Amino acid sequence: MLKPERQAFILHQVNLHNQVLSTGLSQSLDVSEDTIRRDLQELADNNKLIKVHGGALSLSFNDSHYHATHVYAHAEKKLIARKAAALIHNDMFVLTTGGTTLIELARILPPSLKATFISGSLPVALEYTHHPNIEVILIGDKVSKNSKITVGGEAIVKIKQIKADLCFLGVNAIDAENGITDNDWEVVQVKKAMIESAQRVICLTIAEKINTCQPFHVCPARAIDTLITELPPDDPLLEPYRKQGIRIL
């Protein structure tokens, strides 16, 4: 990785998260901390960020539209994203839905990860493009304005032509009896297709949505392989799902 690329990545990270740690960057970029320190110093000299003891801060705390509109349960979603990221390995094909949790996942993927991500979500796909070694495939069709994902017959046909290793499913509601449910008919069709096209389905959801229900049925709970929440895996709230043979992380 060339130096300007590395610095661009650092800048992207600092603008996303408002702060970065030298140690973290050193690990994810696989260079010494001294190099990171020198990069931060250089970027600070050019007024791209503010260098502080231990890392750096973003220049403006209020520039990005993402941070301007506050994300609900941000800390929880970050934690979920971290657990999910650990499941992705090099050369995998990964299907993902949309949603803020998936955006968070896209943001914390290590720059060294070399994989192919397939999604119909505009914001999530845009986030993937910032990673140097990730190939992004966008599913085309009509764009649903609410969810900013593509929906429709074309999209579903395309998804069904794929055989992915993993599918990360951001869910709206999950319940041990009714399984996964959603409130948008068209989005449900897309999710169904994604579940069919992946070897393993991983569900991402904040605990608040567990044991809730929405009008449209996506799939029974046991159709998923793994469930990731911000709770510790042995939390009693998750017990009914473990009983159905779902792996809990």
Place this chain on the structure above:
Amino acid sequence: MLKPERQAFILHQVNLHNQVLSTGLSQSLDVSEDTIRRDLQELADNNKLIKVHGGALSLSFNDSHYHATHVYAHAEKKLIARKAAALIHNDMFVLTTGGTTLIELARILPPSLKATFISGSLPVALEYTHHPNIEVILIGDKVSKNSKITVGGEAIVKIKQIKADLCFLGVNAIDAENGITDNDWEVVQVKKAMIESAQRVICLTIAEKINTCQPFHVCPARAIDTLITELPPDDPLLEPYRKQGIRIL
């Protein structure tokens, strides 16, 4: 292998992968690193790529695209967008490319406009979704990290199935003799398909790009119907284009 051939290959590589290493090119082209370095230097002098220590980066690499806030020649692009918006009427089907000028156009569309926009550009499509009466169709395929648009065979096939009323083409370089040219081979393929699939082609460009040239050919100047710049229509700079029968706005 002759020098122009070699440089074309380098340019193709850098636009494809965003980045090339001197060592890698030296091996794959079987010439000394000095030769590669001289090539890179020469290409950089002609503004075809950005030379950095150890290799080169594609032109579209700039750390400023992480700061979406500052757009080059913003006032000019707004003016162009206003002229372009006047051409769109209700119930039209409109194909558009990517680029900051097209984002500007998307932003100023009147909320009452009821039309269908088809694009492969992620940022532009996202902008369309903010409009209540606009239907957005996204072209799917591999996402080019440089331009944030989808490129590839699938995308081209889909575009060719469309018959649109208008095509708004954000251009990188236009010249009365060489016509429209661009610096990314894959993007050129998409633009060509869009031109074919539209009844009228409208070119949007800031005056700075007029009478400039890039490595890859898109179409001759007379293949477009309308040219929109921030200049008044009777500016002498535009005279050669008017002579070719292009409508100037």
Place this chain on the structure above:
DNA sequence: GCTAAACCTGCATATTCCTGCAATTAAAGC
């Protein structure tokens, strides 16, 4: 104040870059 982490300085090393030059190769002119 104490401690651990982060920092800075200087240095060693490995690349990469540049300059000049000679050898080769392509192109132009006859």
Place this chain on the structure above:
DNA sequence: GCTTTAATTGCAGGAATATGCAGGTTTAGC
């Protein structure tokens, strides 16, 4: 087709850049 001319290329040497490491110093948090 052959000669002349210009351009291109590779190489040698020294300069510049990038990075990591050792050590002593500063900082932040307790």
